[in-house]
Amino acid sequence: MGTIILVRHGENDWSKKNKLAGRIPGVHLNEAGHQQAHAVAQRLAALPIKAVYSSPVTRCAETAAYIADTHRLTTIFVDEMAEVEYGEWEGKKIKKLAKNPLWRAVQFFPSRMRFPQGEALREVQFRGIQAIEAISARHEKEIVVVVSHADMIRLLLAHYLGVHIDLFQRLAISPASASILQLSPDGMVRVLRVNDDGPLHMPSGPEKGKKDKKTAKQRKQSDQESMPLRGKDDKVSHQATILPAADGNKPARAPHPVSSAALDEEE
Numbered sequence: 001m002g003t004i005i006l007v008r009h010g011e012n013d014w015s016k017k018n019k020l021a022g023r024i025p026g027v028h029l030n031e032a033g034h035q036q037a038h039a040v041a042q043r044l045a046a047l048p049i050k051a052v053y054s055s056p057v058t059r060c061a062e063t064a065a066y067i068a069d070t071h072r073l074t075t076i077f078v079d080e081m082a083e084v085e086y087g088e089w090e091g092k093k094i095k096k097l098a099k100n101p102l103w104r105a106v107q108f109f110p111s112r113m114r115f116p117q118g119e120a121l122r123e124v125q126f127r128g129i130q131a132i133e134a135i136s137a138r139h140e141k142e143i144v145v146v147v148s149h150a151d152m153i154r155l156l157l158a159h160y161l162g163v164h165i166d167l168f169q170r171l172a173i174s175p176a177s178a179s180i181l182q183l184s185p186d187g188m189v190r191v192l193r194v195n196d197d198g199p200l201h202m203p204s205g206p207e208k209g210k211k212d213k214k215t216a217k218q219r220k221q222s223d224q225e226s227m228p229l230r231g232k233d234d235k236v237s238h239q240a241t242i243l244p245a246a247d248g249n250k251p252a253r254a255p256h257p258v259s260s261a262a263l264d265e266e267e
Helices: 031-043 058-070 102-108 121-138 150-161 165-170 216-225
Strands: 002-008 049-054 143-148 178-183 189-196
Touching: 002 058, 002 121, 002 150, 031 058, 049 058, 049 121, 058 143, 102 165, 121 143, 121 150, 121 165, 121 178, 150 165, 150 178, 150 189
Parallel strands: 002 143, 049 143
Antiparallel strands: 002 178, 178 189
């Protein structure tokens, strides 16, 4: 049974500005994005990864390079794993797009949605599935990494989880997170991880402009809860690798906890 680690690219300035970067060239990882890409590469460093595949879009290529360099591999670019073709929506601010009547379709009826002068999300899901199945066939008993985008990874996970595409937006995929599939030639599917980015995080705090009415005791408790989980030896438990052994049985080391980070607007 082959193992495919789906990694989302790291953060970029377009996502910080809540703009839809799409396939616009030259959208690079920002400083935080490079740190995230380095971190996920280190988390995967101990695994016997045999190949690193990536969307050809710049921010994915830069993220994949960290992982490939760690394993002394060359990144293999797969056009089918590229970002959605958002057409006329590309480069626009999310706040403006949310006022478009089609925004409701994107959120609630994506199976029937086609971006103006762009792709239908059902087409994106299909090309992604075809690419993953081809990669799986080439690596039936190996571990490989595929670096892609939030929408693509959500669409793939929805398919392999048996979730209708109209519900795919419920899946959160954070920057530089890892989601893990095991695919067997006989058709068996296992989804081992979803949106794993290391340590647990507390949910987002109060909105800007609203006074935090927590007592000192409540803030102290919140700070303690936001710390990484610790093991019996009082060492941070999220330093361990995120995968079980290649045979899918007992994990070689303790797994990372799954993040509850909020969904990033920009894909």
